[in-house]
Amino acid sequence: MKILKFPENFCWGTSISSHQTEGNNKNNWSEWEKSEKRIKELKKQGKNPDNFISGLACNHYHLYEQDFDLAKELNNNALRFSIEWSRIEPRRGIFNQKEINHYKEVLLALRQRNIEPFVTIWHFTTPIWFEKLKGWNNKKAPEYFSFYVKKIAEEFGSLVNFWITINEPLIYAFLSYHQGIWPPQEKNLIKTIKVIRNLIKAHKLAYKIIKRTSFDSKKHPAAIGIAKNNVYFEAYKNKPINIMLKNLSDYFWNKYFLNKIKNHLDFIGLNYYAHNRIKFSWEKPNEWWDKNENKNISDIGWEIYPKGIYYVLLQLKKYNKPIYITENGIADRKDEKRSKFIVNHLKWIHEAIKDGADVRGYFYWSLMDNFEWALGFYPRFGLYEVDYRTQKRTPRPSSKIYAKICKENFVTH
Numbered sequence: 001m002k003i004l005k006f007p008e009n010f011c012w013g014t015s016i017s018s019h020q021t022e023g024n025n026k027n028n029w030s031e032w033e034k035s036e037k038r039i040k041e042l043k044k045q046g047k048n049p050d051n052f053i054s055g056l057a058c059n060h061y062h063l064y065e066q067d068f069d070l071a072k073e074l075n076n077n078a079l080r081f082s083i084e085w086s087r088i089e090p091r092r093g094i095f096n097q098k099e100i101n102h103y104k105e106v107l108l109a110l111r112q113r114n115i116e117p118f119v120t121i122w123h124f125t126t127p128i129w130f131e132k133l134k135g136w137n138n139k140k141a142p143e144y145f146s147f148y149v150k151k152i153a154e155e156f157g158s159l160v161n162f163w164i165t166i167n168e169p170l171i172y173a174f175l176s177y178h179q180g181i182w183p184p185q186e187k188n189l190i191k192t193i194k195v196i197r198n199l200i201k202a203h204k205l206a207y208k209i210i211k212r213t214s215f216d217s218k219k220h221p222a223a224i225g226i227a228k229n230n231v232y233f234e235a236y237k238n239k240p241i242n243i244m245l246k247n248l249s250d251y252f253w254n255k256y257f258l259n260k261i262k263n264h265l266d267f268i269g270l271n272y273y274a275h276n277r278i279k280f281s282w283e284k285p286n287e288w289w290d291k292n293e294n295k296n297i298s299d300i301g302w303e304i305y306p307k308g309i310y311y312v313l314l315q316l317k318k319y320n321k322p323i324y325i326t327e328n329g330i331a332d333r334k335d336e337k338r339s340k341f342i343v344n345h346l347k348w349i350h351e352a353i354k355d356g357a358d359v360r361g362y363f364y365w366s367l368m369d370n371f372e373w374a375l376g377f378y379p380r381f382g383l384y385e386v387d388y389r390t391q392k393r394t395p396r397p398s399s400k401i402y403a404k405i406c407k408e409n410f411v412t413h
Helices: 028-033 036-044 060-073 097-112 128-132 141-159 169-178 189-211 240-264 307-319 338-354 397-408
Strands: 003-005 011-015 078-082 116-122 162-167 223-229 232-235 267-271 275-278 323-327 359-365 384-387 392-395 410-412
Touching: 003 338, 011 116, 011 323, 028 128, 060 097, 060 392, 078 359, 097 116, 097 141, 116 141, 141 189, 162 169, 162 189, 162 267, 169 189, 169 223, 169 240, 189 223, 189 240, 223 240, 223 323, 232 240, 232 307, 240 275, 240 307, 267 307, 307 323, 307 338, 338 359, 338 397, 338 410, 392 397, 397 410
Parallel strands: 011 078, 011 359, 078 116, 116 162, 162 223, 223 267, 232 275, 267 323, 323 359
Antiparallel strands: 003 410, 384 392
């Protein structure tokens, strides 16, 4: 067996987000989950609406210390989590000091366990007041966001070394404004483009604000990045039309946003889940994405394709920035594929490092089962199983495998 050693001081971690784990949030998502329109949709599909309302979620808001102990059991030296904007600024311009103090305690709890916090500023959910002002479709949205960023940078700056401004901007824009699956469930290409542009502006503003906050940046420099969902696109049989569509997809999905913010980045966070085979057909000219063979899939039908992360990482080399894998995980309720999934992806990450990609960390998604957005509570991504009735956490066998990798800083091949 060949030992594939990772660099010294490599970040080994797990990721979670506020709305998916904390419970009892009041934001645009929590309101949409309970809306008459949403409930009618689910009943029409023969689904139980209760499984799609976040409610208490994992009660991480109160159990965060217990959950951080679980991360420590995994030998994690880093953990990615998000701050809930709707808690910090429940009314426009009015900040909740109680919630600010709560997140300070969260950060201190991580520090006490020698776990480096990677803090996501925005992970899909927004305050209700922001949504009433047309959300990210409002030209003033970046400005509204910047006030929130300034406040948390001032309050938490001395405790945070790594900031992630925005999670998966294109996923949000397309699912919310193009496909109409997520709130506000619109299908408008012009609005989709406008939202993407506003998110670009928001990131740049956030970057500048954090860099000039009141704490001493020379003694405590902040590294600022983004969590970008990139896909490995492949042209079926290298046919010219497939190559053309592949290049267009690659540019718009993987490169466009990063190209726009490349001068406002200290690192790139990569969320990798998918491979996408482009196969055009004149019989169905609008159906050329996601033509994978799907020989090996997760519980929610996503193709497992570890080699894709290698190609995506090599593509990111041109930006000459450190890279952290901020999400990589699998929905696997029975825990039959998770260990192999992690090991195989890490093998290809190691190969990318060998070929010049400056990868400095890996965060498995997710520490524990959680609320998976429009898919509700069904998908199970966690290294720890959650009983949502009792809130009991139970380690899955794969957690032992990952804990061993994190401790030894290598995988075997």
